[in-house]
Amino acid sequence: xxxxxxxxxxxxxxxxxxxxxxxxxxxxxxxxxxxxxxxxxxxxxxxxxxxxxxxxxxxxxxxxxxxxxxxxxxxxxxxxxxxxxxxxxxxxxxxxxxxxxxxxxxxxxxxxxxxxxxxxxxxxxxxxxxxxxxxxxxxxxxxxxxxxxxxxxxxxxxxxxxxxxxxxxxxxxxxxxxxxxxxxxxxxxxxxxxxxxxxxxxxxxxxxxxxxxxxxxxxxxxxxxxxxxxxxxxxxxxxxxxxxxxxxxxxxxxxxxxxxxxxxxxxxxxxxxxxxxxxxxxxxxxxxxxxxxxxxxxxxxxxxxxxxxxxxxxxxxx
Amino acid sequence: xxxxxxxxxxxxxxxxxxxxxxxxxxxxxxxxxxxxxxxxxxxxxxxxxxxxxxxxxxxxxxxxxxxxxxxxxxxxxxxxxxxxxxxxxxxxxxxxxxxxxxxxxxxxxxxxxxxxxxxxxxxxxxxxxxxxxxxxxxxxxxxxxxxxxxxxxxxxxxxxxxxxxxxxxxxxxxxxxxxxxxxxxxxxxxxxxxxxxxxxxxxxxxxxxxxxxxxxxxxxxxxxxxxxxxxxxxxxxxxxxxxxxxxxxxxxxxxxxxxxxxxxxxxxxxxxxxxxxxxxxxxxxxxxxxxxxxxxxxxxxxxxxxxxxxxxxxxxxxxxxxxxxxxxxxxxxxxxxxxxxxxxxxxxxxxxxxxxxxxxxxxxxxxxxxxxxxxxxxxxxxxxxxxxxxxxxxxxxxxxxxxxxxxxxxxxxxxxxxxxxxxxxxxxxxxxxxxxxxxxxxxxxxxxxxxxxxxxxxxxxxxxxxxxxxxxxxxxxxxxxxxxxxxxxxxxxxxxxxxxxxxxxxxxxxxxxxxxxxxxxxxxxxxxxxxxxxx
Numbered sequence: 001x002x003x004x005x006x007x008x009x010x011x012x013x014x015x016x017x018x019x020x021x022x023x024x025x026x027x028x029x030x031x032x033x034x035x036x037x038x039x040x041x042x043x044x045x046x047x048x049x050x051x052x053x054x055x056x057x058x059x060x061x062x063x064x065x066x067x068x069x070x071x072x073x074x075x076x077x078x079x080x081x082x083x084x085x086x087x088x089x090x091x092x093x094x095x096x097x098x099x100x101x102x103x104x105x106x107x108x109x110x111x112x113x114x115x116x117x118x119x120x121x122x123x124x125x126x127x128x129x130x131x132x133x134x135x136x137x138x139x140x141x142x143x144x145x146x147x148x149x150x151x152x153x154x155x156x157x158x159x160x161x162x163x164x165x166x167x168x169x170x171x172x173x174x175x176x177x178x179x180x181x182x183x184x185x186x187x188x189x190x191x192x193x194x195x196x197x198x199x200x201x202x203x204x205x206x207x208x209x210x211x212x213x214x215x216x217x218x219x220x221x222x223x224x225x226x227x228x229x230x231x232x233x234x235x236x237x238x239x240x241x242x243x244x245x246x247x248x249x250x251x252x253x254x255x256x257x258x259x260x261x262x263x264x265x266x267x268x269x270x271x272x273x274x275x276x277x278x279x280x281x282x283x284x285x286x287x288x289x290x291x292x293x294x295x296x297x298x299x300x301x302x303x304x305x306x307x308x309x310x311x312x313x314x315x316x317x318x
Numbered sequence: 319x320x321x322x323x324x325x326x327x328x329x330x331x332x333x334x335x336x337x338x339x340x341x342x343x344x345x346x347x348x349x350x351x352x353x354x355x356x357x358x359x360x361x362x363x364x365x366x367x368x369x370x371x372x373x374x375x376x377x378x379x380x381x382x383x384x385x386x387x388x389x390x391x392x393x394x395x396x397x398x399x400x401x402x403x404x405x406x407x408x409x410x411x412x413x414x415x416x417x418x419x420x421x422x423x424x425x426x427x428x429x430x431x432x433x434x435x436x437x438x439x440x441x442x443x444x445x446x447x448x449x450x451x452x453x454x455x456x457x458x459x460x461x462x463x464x465x466x467x468x469x470x471x472x473x474x475x476x477x478x479x480x481x482x483x484x485x486x487x488x489x490x491x492x493x494x495x496x497x498x499x500x501x502x503x504x505x506x507x508x509x510x511x512x513x514x515x516x517x518x519x520x521x522x523x524x525x526x527x528x529x530x531x532x533x534x535x536x537x538x539x540x541x542x543x544x545x546x547x548x549x550x551x552x553x554x555x556x557x558x559x560x561x562x563x564x565x566x567x568x569x570x571x572x573x574x575x576x577x578x579x580x581x582x583x584x585x586x587x588x589x590x591x592x593x594x595x596x597x598x599x600x601x602x603x604x605x606x607x608x609x610x611x612x613x614x615x616x617x618x619x620x621x622x623x624x625x626x627x628x629x630x631x632x633x634x635x636x637x638x639x640x641x642x643x644x645x646x647x648x649x650x651x652x653x654x655x656x657x658x659x660x661x662x663x664x665x666x667x668x669x670x671x672x673x674x675x676x677x678x679x680x681x682x683x684x685x686x687x688x689x690x691x692x693x694x695x696x697x698x699x700x701x702x703x704x705x706x707x708x709x710x711x712x713x714x715x716x717x718x719x720x721x722x723x724x725x726x727x728x729x730x731x732x733x734x735x736x737x738x739x740x741x742x743x744x745x746x747x748x749x750x751x752x753x754x755x756x757x758x759x760x761x762x763x764x765x766x767x768x769x770x771x772x773x774x775x776x777x778x779x780x781x782x783x784x785x786x787x788x789x790x791x792x793x794x795x796x797x798x799x800x801x802x803x804x805x806x807x808x809x810x811x812x813x814x815x816x817x818x819x820x821x822x823x824x825x826x827x828x829x830x831x832x833x834x835x836x837x838x839x840x841x842x843x844x845x846x847x848x849x850x851x852x853x
Contacts (some may be wrong), residue, residue: 033407048794108827135615145620185553221829228793235789239782250541250629252778253532254417255391259383271370276367294379308384 011134015127017068018089022123022307024061025096025116030056032113036212040068051109058112065093075134079173081150082137084305088126092119093156100225102162108222110213114165122161146273153238157297159230160269164294166223169286174284176217220283224276227290231269257308263298268293320618332553335825363430364437372431379427383418386410390417429723432529439522446515452621454509455493457801458821465828466835467821476804477815480504483802483842492800520784534774537567540665541771547636547653548765554626556646572771574625578602581612583633583763598630598765599822612716615767624770632766634658634665635685636644637708637758641671641719644753649674653762656685657727662698663687665757668729672719675754680729682714686762703761710758712750798824800838820844 031054038047043236071090075079081090099115137146213219241259242252253259272289275281339659362368385559387395396772414421461467472479476697480496487494487508494508542559546552554576556562578600586595598615605622615621621628634656641650649671654668669681688700696709713734738754740748747757800822807815820839824831840846 005767007781124807136588136594139595139617142595145618170851232786232793234791236786239786242782243617243779246775248629250620250627250631250768251772252775255383255388260384261378264377264380267373267380269509271377274366274373281370304384316529 005077006134006136008134010071014068014070014072014075014134017064018123018127021061021064021068022065022120022127024057025120025123027115028057028061029113030054030114031057031118032109035109036113036209039212040208043123053113054112055103055109056097058100058116062093062096064211065089066098069093072134074289076136078137079146079150079228081146081154082134083130084139085126085130085132085278087154088122090131091157091161092122094155094306095119095122095161098159098162102222102226106222111162111165111169114169115162118161118165140198140248143244143248145240145247149240149244152233152240156230156234156237157301159226159233160294160297163223163226163230166219166226167290167294169213170216170219170223170293171284171287173210173213173219176210177216180211183228196295220287223287227269227272231273232263234266234269238266238309257304258300261304265293265300268296319502321474330604339571360437363434366438367433367839369431369438372434374429376427376431377426379418382415382846383424386415386416386418390419400744406522415644419513428529432526435522436526439519439526442515443519446519453840454507454799456497457505457803459666461801464505464821464823466823466832467819468582468839468844469808469817469819471812471817472813472843473640473815473844476502476504476806479804479816479843480506480802483528483706484508486838486841487800501805503803503805505804506800508800511795511797513791514795514797514825515792517788517793517795518785519788521792524781524784524788526779528785530775531774531778531781534770535565536774537565538572538771539772539774540564540568540572542769543631543766544766544769545655547655548580548583548762549653551577553577553768554623560766560771561762572625574623574771575605576603576623576626577606578621578623578628581733582763583765585633585763586700587701594700596630596765598633598767600628615765620758623769624768627771629768630765634764635663635703636762637667637683637685638728638760638762639669640678640757640759641669642755643675643676646755647674649754653764655764656683660698660808661701663701664696664698665811666727668727670717670719670726670729672717676752677714678717678719679754680715680731680734681730681756682711682713682731684709691825705745706761708758710740710742710748710756710757712737712739722762796824796826796831798822800835818842818844 031050033056035047035051038050069080069086072086072089076082095115099108099111103109108123211267219242238259241262245254245256245259246252268289272286272293275286275289333456346664387399389396390676396843399416400411403410410416414423417423420684441824447849448647458464462469474482477498483496484496485508487506490510492508492510494506495510497505497507497770499505540563542556544552544559552558554573556573566716580598581601582599584595584597584599588594596617600613600621601610602613602616602621602623615620615628615630617630620630635749636653636655637825638653638810639650640648643649648668652669654669656665658665661742663685664687665685667683667840669683670677671681684696686696686707686709687705688698688705690697690699696707712738713729715734718730718733726732737751738748742748742756742758744758744760749755802818802820804816806812807817811817820835820842822831822835
């Protein structure tokens, strides 16, 4: 028999840590915004200090977030991803982790603002609407597969979240590039050369935030890189889910709404990967497919868990 | 595969060939009529655009299957929907929208997708097999035109430089060749990352194998559900099942002759009544006469019987009820399964006593494991039997057992005479007006088991492993080429020295290749240059 007593002190500590993590993330978001704002007013020193502080706050929020997840797990003597609240918290933690890992490899500080915004939203939603009190797992979830299948699903979801952000930025930027190009042949080139742009370039004021972003080709490569990391993990999550389903429900695949939407998500991202290698589909259209994939993932998560009844009804929302 | 030399000369990085790109085949001899149409149709079907279209169609087609109730998942909901939408319902039904995943149009989409896939896999495999045997392509004429290129000079001879570069590349598992050219020029051509395409092909072939595994299970497997009361036994023959779903090509001979007895069923609940743990202890025999062994069947923990898996899928209470005639003779003595209606296991059930009494007797009962009286009537407040109460109603008349098949859980009360009600706790009995006696002896448990045999399972698992492995290779490995040309210095250069040019080309992830290239040429002996351009 597993130990079913709940350590309420730890559970409260977990909730409190999450609140502080959200505060740190929100402040980091402000920092990233400030970095951009001061950059535009060409106060370089202030701007880069704001950026550094923002990263510091992100790392602080990340540490608090890890603390929250760990204490939650300790308070209930199980993995901390047994209901929708806990799952959301983990997905955002992965998204922040992916961002931080990217940051150690490449200059992607521009992403900070755009990753923090959905993370804060996600956690806000998790902490209010989706919140579930600490408690033990239902028997259906009591299997070592929860460590394999769900971790894979969380990791892929968190990474898809980052790729979704990158894809939106790519679409905005490439549209901006085409517009700027139509203004005059020199404008876009001039802006691109000067990333980060300076006040001497006339085009930069027009584009504001968009001018400040890296060029669309790089955004596209980054987005692709993150999807090509997440897609095999998502594939593995579906397969691990099928193996678990075979043990728990006597069949590997039963077209349960969750299974079906995971497959739809998979197909959309598969279409994206194919489109990226097909003439006439690369760029814009491929990016739209990637966003459709992310939309399907959101349906798979929010709509299937709350609206459609199926076998994956572990949301824990009452 | 694109012409290598040409690609090199245009100095364009090759595409991320992450998927099976199916370039239209080179124009063939003009054929006439049908042959031409067929060939054209086939080329269209196996094109990447068609694959994209079919992938999207498959995704779109699956959506109604998650929004509308499905017969395969919940037939009752489908009936409810049809009753609620008398006009729309039949129309949707005609389009198989309540059986989306068994619908002919859905099958058409995925079969076309797989035909298209096989159609482009076969030529791709042939091409790749040839590419695996081929040597790296010769160096293009103007190496320095490539984006990744560098030039330096050295005192070593051209042949020596080339040999050293080749050895270095070979030691890092590059496929590398040395080609002597005219005027003492020596070139090295090297290539790496063939595993990308191998992984790509393995991934797609495994998808086809996965489909074959699914088909195997769908054609030869079986599935059945059976309710077993604690203490009773089940033998794996078709007639033992309450529900049996054979596949198309199933034959009774695929039923392995195992049996088991449900020795003990235990359920544990949290204080609020949510389930915590179920355990069915069974005594299992792999075939008649085999040494029995004890196992535990739990949620997430099936019994791996010979040739099939046994899953615990449900449980409930079986009430031990006895009926005696006015002389005290036992006419009914059974643990009668009651079906749960609520999560707290308020259950209903029926007892039928057709023989042994002057008239046929029927009992309808409601059982509450933890009885509470609420404003809405009696109910159960906890799923475990803390205060079990059985409410019985007795009926007299013709039970109609010989007329038509009827459920063991229902009684045609409309045609029967009501002769009394009683509320019983375990151990209590109730005397009916005619002097016969009904006793509630005790509470037993039952469990439902699903037995499933899927012969395609192992194939599917193997395919799944290769799907992930192939995918990882095709997305992680980068195909890349490097050329080195060493030539004796010409006029206007340092006499007596060797001029070395090196260039590289990557199919994808040019940033990482830039770093790799810079590192390699440094080992070749190039002076440490400016760091590769920051992206």
